[in-house]
Amino acid sequence: MLLKICGAGSAGDVELLGAAGADLVGLWHGVPGGRADLSPSKLSALASAARRAARPRPVLVTFRRDADGLREALAAARIHWIQLHGYQPPGTVRALKDGGDGDGGDLTVVKVVHLDGESCPERSLIPAYERAGTDVFLVDAVAADGRIGSTGQPVDPGAVLGLVDRMSRPFLLAGGVRADNREEYRAVLEHPLFLGIDVDTAARDADGRLRADRVRAVSRGWRPVPGPEAGR
Numbered sequence: 001m002l003l004k005i006c007g008a009g010s011a012g013d014v015e016l017l018g019a020a021g022a023d024l025v026g027l028w029h030g031v032p033g034g035r036a037d038l039s040p041s042k043l044s045a046l047a048s049a050a051r052r053a054a055r056p057r058p059v060l061v062t063f064r065r066d067a068d069g070l071r072e073a074l075a076a077a078r079i080h081w082i083q084l085h086g087y088q089p090p091g092t093v094r095a096l097k098d099g100g101d102g103d104g105g106d107l108t109v110v111k112v113v114h115l116d117g118e119s120c121p122e123r124s125l126i127p128a129y130e131r132a133g134t135d136v137f138l139v140d141a142v143a144a145d146g147r148i149g150s151t152g153q154p155v156d157p158g159a160v161l162g163l164v165d166r167m168s169r170p171f172l173l174a175g176g177v178r179a180d181n182r183e184e185y186r187a188v189l190e191h192p193l194f195l196g197i198d199v200d201t202a203a204r205d206a207d208g209r210l211r212a213d214r215v216r217a218v219s220r221g222w223r224p225v226p227g228p229e230a231g232r
């Protein structure tokens with residue numbers, strides 16, 4: 001099971017996340033007004049920090065939809081994963097995967113689909129996102145005021161299952177994932193396409209700083225140590 005933590009703002013954050021067990025780190029770029037939106041040079045610096053440590057692998061997280069600009073940002077920072085967290089159309093996925101120079105096969109595209117209660121605006125587009133080359137879906141919540149990203153708001157497990165049953169690609173679960181709420185999602189975890197979790201709010205303290213103890217708690221909560229029977 002993969003553990004992704006979103007929103008590193010410094011090389012120290014990246015190192016802390018690697019040491020605490022995160023597999024992937026979200027680096028914000030093209031998130032207007034975001035508290036940790038990174039300039040191109042900062043994005044490159046944090047991606048380098050992640051490469052030096054071998055883990056976590058950097059993921060560019062963005063609301064942007066201009067594939068040319070995004071490809072430039074990815075190439076400059078040497079990042080091979082991108083999370084399209086806004087309402088980008090399937091055409092953005094296709095343009096990224098096709099790539100200007102045919103290197104899209106090297107890029108893992110994560111497309112976020114949003115759950116507003118039971119309803120998902122991208123639901124009917126899932127086959128089109130797959131045809132466009134989406135590698136991984138990410139199911140996240142929409143806040144009551146329409147905000148997306150870092151809502152801290154849990155998604156309904158039944159609504160998640162209803163959505164992922166339409167998919168043939170793996171998916172990550174997000175939206176208010178905490179150290180103590182794995183049991184509520186048991187059926188989601190058991191889905192054959194379940195790939196892992198993506199966390200922001202529960203990894204931070206009251207001042208919004210990423211905290212190693214919180215990341216470790218989420219990791220322990222969602223990746224329990226197998227009992228003596230496991231593997232027999």
Ligand SMILES: O=C(O)c1ccccc1N[C@@H]1O[C@H](COP(=O)(O)O)[C@@H](O)[C@H]1O
Binds near residue numbers: 026028174
């Ligand atoms: O974390 C953010 O501020 C953010 C900004 C822009 C796009 C995505 C963002 N985070 C994503 O939010 C969800 C989880 O949030 P939470 O655990 O419910 O707070 C996750 O997919 C992050 O990648």
